Amino acid sequence: MKGRISRSLWLGAALTLAFVGAALLSFVWTPHDFAAMDIPNKLQPPSAVHWFGTDHFGRDIFSMVMVGARTSIAVALVAVGIGMALGVPLGLAAAARSGGLLDEVIMRANDLVFAFPALLIAILITAVFGASAVNAIIAIGIFNIPVFARLTRGGALSLWKREYILAARVSGKGAARISFEHILPNIANLLIVQGTIQFSLGILAEAGLSYVGLGAQPPTPSWGRMLADAQTLIGLAPHIAIFPGLAIVFTVLGLNLMGDGLRDLLDPRLRRART
Amino acid sequence: MRRVRQKMISAAAALLLAAGAAQAQRTDITVGMQLEPPHLDPTSAAAGAIDQVTYANIFEGLTRFASDGSIVPGLAESWEISGDGLVYTFRLREGVKFHDGTTMDAEDVKFSLDRARGEDSQNAQKALFSAIAEVNVIDPLTVEIRLSQPNGNLLFNLAWGDAVIVAPESIADIKTNPVGTGPFRFSNWVQGDRIEIVKNPDYWGTPAKLDRATFKFISDPTAAFAAVMAEDVDVFTGFPAPENLGQFEADARFQVLVGSTEGETILSTNNKMPPLDDVRVRKAIAHAIDRQAIIDGAMFGYGTPIGTHFAPHNPAYVDLTSLSQYDPELSRKLLAEAGYPDGFTTTLKLPPPSYARRGGEIIAAQLAAVGIKVEISNLEWAQWLEQVFRGKDYGLTIVSHTEPFDIGIYARPDYYFQYDNPAFQGLMEELNATTEPTKRAAILGAAQAIIARDYVNGYLFQLAALTVANAKVVGLWANAPTQATDLTAVYWED
Numbered sequence: 075m076k077g078r079i080s081r082s083l084w085l086g087a088a089l090t091l092a093f094v095g096a097a098l099l100s101f102v103w104t105p106h107d108f109a110a111m112d113i114p115n116k117l118q119p120p121s122a123v124h125w126f127g128t129d130h131f132g133r134d135i136f137s138m139v140m141v142g143a144r145t146s147i148a149v150a151l152v153a154v155g156i157g158m159a160l161g162v163p164l165g166l167a168a169a170a171r172s173g174g175l176l177d178e179v180i181m182r183a184n185d186l187v188f189a190f191p192a193l194l195i196a197i198l199i200t201a202v203f204g205a206s207a208v209n210a211i212i213a214i215g216i217f218n219i220p221v222f223a224r225l226t227r228g229g230a231l232s233l234w235k236r237e238y239i240l241a242a243r244v245s246g247k248g249a250a251r252i253s254f255e256h257i258l259p260n261i262a263n264l265l266i267v268q269g270t271i272q273f274s275l276g277i278l279a280e281a282g283l284s285y286v287g288l289g290a291q292p293p294t295p296s297w298g299r300m301l302a303d304a305q306t307l308i309g310l311a312p313h314i315a316i317f318p319g320l321a322i323v324f325t326v327l328g329l330n331l332m333g334d335g336l337r338d339l340l341d342p343r344l345r346r347a348r349t
Numbered sequence: 350m351r352r353v354r355q356k357m358i359s360a361a362a363a364l365l366l367a368a369g370a371a372q373a374q375r376t377d378i379t380v381g382m383q384l385e386p387p388h389l390d391p392t393s394a395a396a397g398a399i400d401q402v403t404y405a406n407i408f409e410g411l412t413r414f415a416s417d418g419s420i421v422p423g424l425a426e427s428w429e430i431s432g433d434g435l436v437y438t439f440r441l442r443e444g445v446k447f448h449d450g451t452t453m454d455a456e457d458v459k460f461s462l463d464r465a466r467g468e469d470s471q472n473a474q475k476a477l478f479s480a481i482a483e484v485n486v487i488d489p490l491t492v493e494i495r496l497s498q499p500n501g502n503l504l505f506n507l508a509w510g511d512a513v514i515v516a517p518e519s520i521a522d523i524k525t526n527p528v529g530t531g532p533f534r535f536s537n538w539v540q541g542d543r544i545e546i547v548k549n550p551d552y553w554g555t556p557a558k559l560d561r562a563t564f565k566f567i568s569d570p571t572a573a574f575a576a577v578m579a580e581d582v583d584v585f586t587g588f589p590a591p592e593n594l595g596q597f598e599a600d601a602r603f604q605v606l607v608g609s610t611e612g613e614t615i616l617s618t619n620n621k622m623p624p625l626d627d628v629r630v631r632k633a634i635a636h637a638i639d640r641q642a643i644i645d646g647a648m649f650g651y652g653t654p655i656g657t658h659f660a661p662h663n664p665a666y667v668d669l670t671s672l673s674q675y676d677p678e679l680s681r682k683l684l685a686e687a688g689y690p691d692g693f694t695t696t697l698k699l700p701p702p703s704y705a706r707r708g709g710e711i712i713a714a715q716l717a718a719v720g721i722k723v724e725i726s727n728l729e730w731a732q733w734l735e736q737v738f739r740g741k742d743y744g745l746t747i748v749s750h751t752e753p754f755d756i757g758i759y760a761r762p763d764y765y766f767q768y769d770n771p772a773f774q775g776l777m778e779e780l781n782a783t784t785e786p787t788k789r790a791a792i793l794g795a796a797q798a799i800i801a802r803d804y805v806n807g808y809l810f811q812l813a814a815l816t817v818a819n820a821k822v823v824g825l826w827a828n829a830p831t832q833a834t835d836l837t838a839v840y841w842e843d
Contacts, residue, residue: 111714113646130592131646131711205727292710292725305571306590 083335089328093321097143106134108141109293117311126317129300130307135314138295139321145207145296146325149289150276152211154269157218162265164219165226166253172231181227184220192217192275193282200288207290214279218272225268229261263340267333274329281322297322375841376560378822380834381573381582383589385541385566388524391510392465395473397751397832400510401586402544402564404833407448408513408529411439411458411492412504418662418753418830420504424453424514424530425492434499434784441490445553447516448534455486461514462494476757477506480781501784505754510831532557532837542566558824558840570703577603577817584818584825586834589703591649597817608814608827609662612749613655614704616712616807619743621767624693631804633683634745635673637719638712644810647707652810657801658756661811662828665793669801673808680719692720695744699725700733704812705747712747712807738765749812753831756793759800768805 100108105125112132120127126135168180187195196213203209230253233239242252283289284298292299297318304315386398391408405413413423422428425439445453464470466478480500485493496503506512519528527535532554533546544564548557565582567573570590576582577597588594597603616638624630644652653661656669684692699709706727713723723745728736737743743765750758760777762769773796780792801808814829824838 109714109717111642111646111711113642113711116646130707131714287727291727293713306574307592309574309596310592 080335080338082331083339086328086331086333086335089324090332093143093325093328094147096140097147100137100140100144104134104137104140106137108133108137108295110134117307117314119311120313127311127313129314130303130311135300135317138300139297139317142295142297142300142318143321143325145290145294146277146280146322149207149211149214149280150273153214153276153279154218154272156211156215157222157272158265158269160215161219161222162226162258165223165228166230166257168223168227169230169234169257170249170253172234177227180223184223187217187220190217193279196279196283197286197288200283205288205291207294210280210283210289213283214276217279218276221268221272222265225264226261229264230257233257233260263336267337267340270329270333270336274326274333277322277325277329374843376558377562378559378584378836378839378841379563379565379582380836381565381567381576381585382834383566383568383573383587385568386544389527389535389538389544390523391513392461392515393471393473393524400832401834402546403527403529403531404510404513404831405531405835405837406533406546406562407527407531407535408510408515409531410507410509410513411441412508414508414753414830414833416826416828416830416835418828420508423508424458428504434501435496437494437496437503438487439492439494441492442553443490445530446551447519447530448528448549449516449519451516451518453514453516453530454489455492456489457514457516458492459484459486460517462512464515464520465512472511474509474511474752477509477512498782499784500781501789502754502781508831509753510833533562536561555837557837559836562836564834580819583822584816584834586814586816587829588815588817591651591703591813591815594649594651594815594817602820604818604820604822606814606816606818606825606827607651608816608829609653609660610749610751610812610814610829611660611753611755611831612751612812612829613658613660613755614652614708614747614749614809614812615658616809617737617743617746617748617766618804618806619741619745619765619767620769620805621741622695622744624687624689625695625744627687628804629683629687630689630693631807632673633680633687633719634716634721635804635807636676636680636683637716637721638673638807638809639675639715640670640809641675642715643708643711646711647704648810648813651813651815653813655808655811657797657808658750658759658806659793659797660753663754665790667794667797669797670808672801673804677719684720689720692722694722694724697723697725697745697747698733698737698743699727699747700730701727702749704749708747708809712745741765741767745807747809751812751829751832756796756800759796759805766805768800768803770799770803773799 115128116130116132118124118128124134129135164180168177171177195217199213200209239252239256242256280289281298284296285302289298290296300318301315308315382401384398386402387394387396389399389403391399391403409423411423411425412420415421424442424445426442427440429438441455447453462484465472466481480496480498482495482497487493515523516528532549532552534549536547537545547561567576573585574590574593577585594605598605618625618631620626640654644650654670655661656672659666697709697713699705709725713725716723737746757777758764759768760774776792776796780789783789783792816825818825821842823840823842826835
């Protein structure tokens, strides 16, 4: 049974790849120039020329959704990167000094960040430092840090009691080397699964921030802002809300399915339970 | 359980009331508007929302605007102007009482005008009163205003919401409990939600037909659309989503009033910030802009193109749109002449209204087509006032100047355009000293031409007054000659 790839993993990976592919493709090709306005042809329904129709400025929605994928994925990817890059070392350090002062300080600081609803922090940061894609990345990145720190510490704590770690300590390796050489590779599966989930949350957060006007600024297309722009037009031209909305739904669904599938595949505890 | 029962009882009561109301003519109205006033003293703040609630309803001035923008008598029933144009003698109406029962007389007029033009006055439009030398009480019903120089605009100036008559007895609480002479009196203010006014039974003139009116504040365009559709509000003035008007027009329950406002919507330009200090660069911007695309794209066709800072419905308006025809080729040539063949980068700071946000995106695309890159930042009103209007930290911005007859702002070098032209300032002084209408029109024509040829700002379009109302409501203003929601003559048709 080992290594069986579930159907949900296939589906999730396919959806994710489709959107990552669209985002990458948008660097070299989109059906139309995503920024080109054609006001006499605004709010056109989907057609052979404009596959997803046109928006209130006559821009091609299909092209905007493609470029919007780029914005969403870039913001979420970098934000998860920030969360991992800072959260994982913090978690490893806390586990290595379990019960010590360092552990206390790190974990209480984490609790502090956790205590605020994630999106509220993001809104606070962008409201104070100004709305831009970079600030959105930082804001989403910050609330990813405690997620990874806590996960890493939890995973690492159970490993610290293992015999091979004891052997490494006896042979004179320092806590930092043990953490990176022995513990990190053994919790990588946890991190990958969590990373996928956080990635989907990051896309949702970016859409939410753009929706309230705190994400990427125009003319950079963003799914959240496309939805916000479509708000008062939904009765006239539903397609301009439906397509970016579907893009968000399918990307997040794809990433969640992929995360679930990867957990089934990679998590040794679950694997044992199934056999 | 008890709460459920209470709810049922109140629902039943509401039903009974509704049934009763269906037979009698309705005498209440709910008016939706986008912005909530910060307080209710029109004489000490620029916020238009204050006038939207109080003008003509609660407060009145010596003269007032009629719905077509003309000046008609208000609390003054008549006036005489001396031959040299320096002395105005106003005859006040008899028997006018403030809502607190005190009598409105010449002392109140003197108090109000002296307060508005005084040293420590908080009045947002102090310039309206700058020509006044002194205000004298002749007898309780006669006031004399002496000017230091002739001012052909005085009667117009006194009609502004900033020039309404207030009473010394009630001035202390005016911001939260406004006491005026109007056909409605203030009743209640639920902050963040609504203001209620009720009929003034002791009104001196034709009494209001409505018994009560509620102003409800709905800032979000989607919520505004939903509130009108659900008939939660009977009237929405300054409807923020022009794209939805078609749906209301098609629905027999509603009427859509499209009128003109005094709102010149302009691409305000920081005339001191390089490279925008170069008139060739500003001219290049003007020629890069396609006004019709902005009106169609941002306002869904509602709006009149303008070529200068003047309302097209004013008789003295001169059509100067040909000075800034859409011509990207010429624009690129001008940029090259000015030393920016590859364009440049500047900021475009946008306040919340959709004409600014959407118009800004369109202008950014149009400027990009000639090589000018603009960095858009969307600001809330408070930030906009702080950074742009007071701080002058901006390159370009879009805003609608809704004050009537406000070309005089170009004579103020410290205004946020930072436009300093002695020739224009001289014209404005000449205008103030002229009362003869044809001469005034000639001066105004010259003034419009100067700012159009200096390309001080990008002149986009005159904002349309968009009102959606229940089809049975009669007597609303279609045009907005000043910021006001005059409910005096409003009633429900059977």
